[in-house]
C-alpha cells in the first residue's frame with residue numbers, strides 16, 4: 001500500500017482503513033484462487049472425454065491411432081455416355097468406389113440399363129436438366145419442366161426420388177419453386193477435362209490441388225476422363241482418401 005496516500009488522515013482512521021483494505025485484499029485473493037480452481041476444474045472436465053475418445057480410437061495391437069479418413073467426391077456430368085460411362089462403372093466397381101452422376105434427361109433414352117446399373121451399384125444419381133440449359137435464363141415454368149422431366153425419367157428407371165441437381169454452368173435460381181425441393185450440388189475442383197484429351201494433365205491437376213472434402217467436376221463423355229478418374233482414385237486411395245458420394249460432403 002502507498003503510505004503517502006494515507007498521510008493527512010488521523011492515525012485511528014488510518015488503522016481502520018488499513019484493516020478494511022487488508023480484508024478486501026484477502027477477499028480478492030480468495031476470489032482469485034476460486035477462479036483459478038474453477039478454471040482448472042473446467043479444463044479437466046473438458047479434457048477428459050476428449051482423452052477417452054482418443055484412447056478408445058487407439059488400436060490395441062499397435063497402440064497407434066488409425067489414419068483419419070479424408071473424404072472426397074468424384075462427380076460426372078452430362079452422361080450417361082454409351083461407351084465411357086460403363087467403362088467408368090467397371091473401374092469404380094473394381095476399386096469399390098462410389099461416385100455421383102448428374103444426368104442429362106436427353107441422354108438417358110436407350111441407356112436405361114446404364115442408369116439402372118449406377119443405382120444398383122450404389123452411386124448417387126442427380127439431375128443436370130434435360131437439355132443442359134441455364135436455368136436462370138428460362139421462365140420458371142420451363143426451368144421446372146427441365147428439372148421435373150429429368151427427375152421423372154430417372155425415377156422411372158431406378159425407383160428412387162431424385163433430390164440433387166447440378167445446374168449447368170453452375171447457375172442456379174434458389175427461388176425456383178417446382179413442387180419438389182432440389183438441393184444444388186456445385187464443385188470445388190473443376191478439372192476442365194473437356195478441354196483436353198490428355199489424361200496425364202487431368203490427373204496432375206487433381207492430385208496436385210486436391211484437399212479433404214473436395215467435390216471434383218468431371219464428365220464421363222471422354223476416354224481420357226475415364227482413364228484419369230481411375231488413376232486419380234488409385235493415387236488418392238494410396239494417400240488415404242476415401243471416395244464418397246457428393247451428398248455426404250455437402251451435408252456435413
Ligand code: NI
Pocket residue numbers: 077078128132168169
Ligand atoms: Ni454439364
